[in-house]
Every structure is written in C-alpha cells, then in structure tokens.
Amino acid sequence: MTAAALAAALAAVLIAAAGGRAHAGQPPSISPKANYIERCGGCHGVDGRSVAALVPDLKHTAGYFLCDEEARAYVARLPNVAFSQINDADLAAMLNFVVLDLGARDGPPQPGAAAPRPYTAAEVGRLRRTALTIPDLKAYRQRIVGRLVARCAAPDRLLTDYQGPPTPSP
Numbered sequence: 001m002t003a004a005a006l007a008a009a010l011a012a013v014l015i016a017a018a019g020g021r022a023h024a025g026q027p028p029s030i031s032p033k034a035n036y037i038e039r040c041g042g043c044h045g046v047d048g049r050s051v052a053a054l055v056p057d058l059k060h061t062a063g064y065f066l067c068d069e070e071a072r073a074y075v076a077r078l079p080n081v082a083f084s085q086i087n088d089a090d091l092a093a094m095l096n097f098v099v100l101d102l103g104a105r106d107g108p109p110q111p112g113a114a115a116p117r118p119y120t121a122a123e124v125g126r127l128r129r130t131a132l133t134i135p136d137l138k139a140y141r142q143r144i145v146g147r148l149v150a151r152c153a154a155p156d157r158l159l160t161d162y163q164g165p166p167t168p169s170p
C-alpha cells in the first residue's frame with residue numbers, strides 16, 4: 001500500500017469512527033416502543049394491559065385521549081410521563097406510539113371522525129412544563145374520561161375499570 005493509499009484508508013476509518021460517536025454524551029436513541037417498554041411497561045404492561053383497577057389499561061383506549069385538547073394535554077402532563085428522563089422529541093415519538101398504535105381504537109375508524117393529530121416535540125415540551133401536581137388526579141381523570149365516553153364513543157371501561165390508588169387503611 002502506498003503512503004497515500006494508507007492515509008486515505010486511515011482517513012476513512014477515522015471518519016467512520018467519528019460518525020459512530022456523533023451522539024457521544026447523549027443516551028443512545030432507542031425506538032419509541034422500546035422506550036415505552038423500558039419506562040412505562042413496568043406499570044402499564046408490555047402490551048398496554050396490567051392490573052386495570054390499579055393502573056389504567058392503555059390497549060385500545062389511550063387513543064381516545066386525542067379527542068379533545070384537555071384530554072391530550074392530560075396525557076403529556078401526567079407526572080410519570082412529563083418527568084420521564086427523555087427529550088421532547090423522543091417523548092413525543094413514544095406518546096405517539098402509545099396513542100396511535102398501542103392505544104388505537106379497536107375496529108374501523110369512526111365515520112366522519114378527523115384523523116388523529118400526532119403529538120409534536122414542541123407541544124410535548126410545552127405541556128410537560130406544567131406537569132399535573134393536583135392531589136386528586138383520579139377525580140380529574142374521571143371528569144375527562146366521562147367526557148370521552150359521552151362525546152367520543154370511548155368504551156365504558158375507561159370509566160369503570162380504574163379504581164385509583166388504594167386508600168390507606170386507618
């Protein structure tokens with residue numbers, strides 16, 4: 001190999017190595033689904049179902065939260081979501097996996113219904129800054145899901161399954 005060829009080969013290796021380290025210092029980017037499983041699956045279940053009385057099911061129900069502005073904001077403002085240790089873009093991608101894929105309604109789309117609008121990184125970034133810190137999250141949720149059942153054809157189980165945190169025994 002000539003010196004010039006050697007230099008060229010070395011340069012190619014260095015460029016490849018630099019490319020591989022382009023995101024050094026940042027956590028490796030993983031898929032929205034893998035992020036969900038890692039950060040949310042412990043409570044909500046890998047496939048969006050766990051113990052519905054203690055943690056709401058997401059499978060075929062989370063998508064209904066896109067029905068109105070307060071409901072879509074509720075999802076991004078939930079403390080477990082808002083304080084998740086990922087950046088706005090990754091969080092938006094993960095939430096879109098949750099509402100458009102995992103939580104998509106079962107069956108054909110509602111006739112006349114507008115296509116669901118995905119979350120953007122900017123929207124999630126804005127919403128997570130006002131994370132919900134209200135003491136009675138369950139009452140707040142019940143009001144929202146009551147509306148989703150009444151106005152957005154969401155299934156009744158959204159209202160009936162989740163019982164909230166267990167009340168401490170006296």
Ligand code: HEC
Nearest residue numbers: 039040043054055056062075078080081084098137138141
């Ligand atoms: C420690 C358990 C826990 C973890 C971790 C958790 N959640 Fe939740 N999640 C809950 C509970 C409990 C609720 C019901 C509202 C409340 O009391 O917080 C909820 C509500 C929700 C809802 C609204 C569904 C409904 O029917 O109210 C969505 C969507 C959701 N979580 C998504 C996520 C995502 C995405 C993550 C991961 C970033 C996550 N959750 C992590 C426990 C958890």
